[in-house]
Amino acid sequence: SYELTQPPSVSVSPGQTASITCSGDKLGEKYACWYQQKPGQSPVLVIYQDTKRPSGIPERFSGSNSGNTATLTISGTQAMDEADYYCQAWDSSTVVFGGGTKLTVL
Amino acid sequence: QVQLVESGGGVVQPGRSLRLSCAASGFTFSSYALLWVRQAPGKGLEWVALISYDGSNKYYADSVKGRFTISRDNSRNTLFLQVNSLRADDTAVYYCARSLPSFDSWGQGTLVTVSS
Numbered sequence: 306s307y308e309l310t311q312p313p314s315v316s317v318s319p320g321q322t323a324s325i326t327c328s329g330d331k332l333g334e335k336y337a338c339w340y341q342q343k344p345g346q347s348p349v350l351v352i353y354q355d356t357k358r359p360s361g362i363p364e365r366f367s368g369s370n371s372g373n374t375a376t377l378t379i380s381g382t383q384a385m386d387e388a389d390y391y392c393q394a395w396d397s398s399t400v401v402f403g404g405g406t407k408l409t410v411l
Numbered sequence: 412q413v414q415l416v417e418s419g420g421g422v423v424q425p426g427r428s429l430r431l432s433c434a435a436s437g438f439t440f441s442s443y444a445l446l447w448v449r450q451a452p453g454k455g456l457e458w459v460a461l462i463s464y465d466g467s468n469k470y471y472a473d474s475v476k477g478r479f480t481i482s483r484d485n486s487r488n489t490l491f492l493q494v495n496s497l498r499a500d501d502t503a504v505y506y507c508a509r510s511l512p513s514f515d516s517w518g519q520g521t522l523v524t525v526s527s
Contacts, residue, residue, distance in 0.1 A: 306473070338513045340456070347506060347520060348448075348456065353513035391456050395512065398470045400446065400458035 307396035309403035316409045323379040325406045327392030330373060335394045337375035339368060342405075343388045351390075352377060384410050413437040413516040415507050420521030423497055433490040433507030433518055441465070441485040444510040447492045449503035450520075457503070460492065461510065475501075497525045 309329045317323035327337060337355050340348040350359050352368035355375065365380045375394075379386055387410045392403040419431040433445070447459040460481035461470045469481050480493040490507050504520040 336513075340514070342456075347517040348508075348514070349517075350513055350515050353511070353515075359515060389455075393456075393514070398461070398468075399472070400448075400461060402448075402456045402458060405455040 307394075307399075307401050309392055309394060309401050311390075311392060311403040311406045313404070314407045314409065316411060317379075317382045319384060319410055320381055323382045323386070323408055323410075325377045325379075325390050325392075325408065327375040327377070327403045328373055329375075329394065329401075332373050332375055332394060333371045335370075335396070337368065337370045338393045339366075339375075339377045340391045340393065341386075341388045342391065348391065379408075382408075382410055386410060413509065415509065415516055415518035417505065417507055417518040417521035420505065420523045422524045422526060424527050425498060425525055427497055428493070428495045429497065429523060431492040431494065431505055431521055431523070433492075435488045435490065435509075438509070438516075440488040444512070445483065445490045446508055446510055446514070447481060447490075448506045448508060448514075448517075449501075449523075450506070451500070451503040454503075459505070462490070494523070497523070499525050501525050 339352040342348040355370040367378045391405045414436045416434045446461040462481045478496045482491045502525045506520045507518045508514040509516040
């Protein structure tokens with residue numbers, strides 16, 4: 306079965322750029338999405354189709370996807386961005402999530 | 412606005428069954444695929460099942476195949492998940508979500524606890 310691999314944790318200082326990676330076999334040939342989940346809340350879509358931001362998502366969130374790796378980049382990271390982030394892709398008609406990355410802003 | 416509201420969770424003994432519901436509003440329900448995603452306590456997101464807009468196609472994670480059944484009633488704008496033969500490792504918050512195919516709207520989740 307298809308797998309997506311994320312680092313368990315990433316730390317960033319406020320105002321700096323955070324990058325969260327998601328690796329999977331030929332992931333660049335699929336669309337990747339990213340979800341943000343804060344404690345006690347439901348996930349929120351922050352990036353879809355590799356690079357697109359839904360309405361209401363700040364411009365500091367961006368995405369890329371090439372080769373075997375998709376990357377979520379948060380520029381000028383703010384304290385409110387501290388959360389768990391999950392990548393997701395489709396493999397045939399099944400949904401695959403990465404294991405999640407805890408972003409700490411300190 | 413789009414709203415998804417899950418219900419039906421609770422505490423259930425191993426081997427028993429539950430029927431989860433997801434009531435939708437704010438969009439044309441019959442035009443969208445829908446799915447269930449669960450999250451065990453302290454763990455990540457796990458896809459459970461997906462159903463096409465008209466209910467003709469259904470897909471399941473290997474971990475629930477044969478025990479869970481996804482269905483929908485487009486006349487009532489409601490998504491269902493019948494969960495049978497529950498096990499301790501089915502304990503989780505169960506979310507329903509709309510598929511665009513990215514998952515742009517999620518419910519608040521309903522907690523299923525499997526315990527004797």
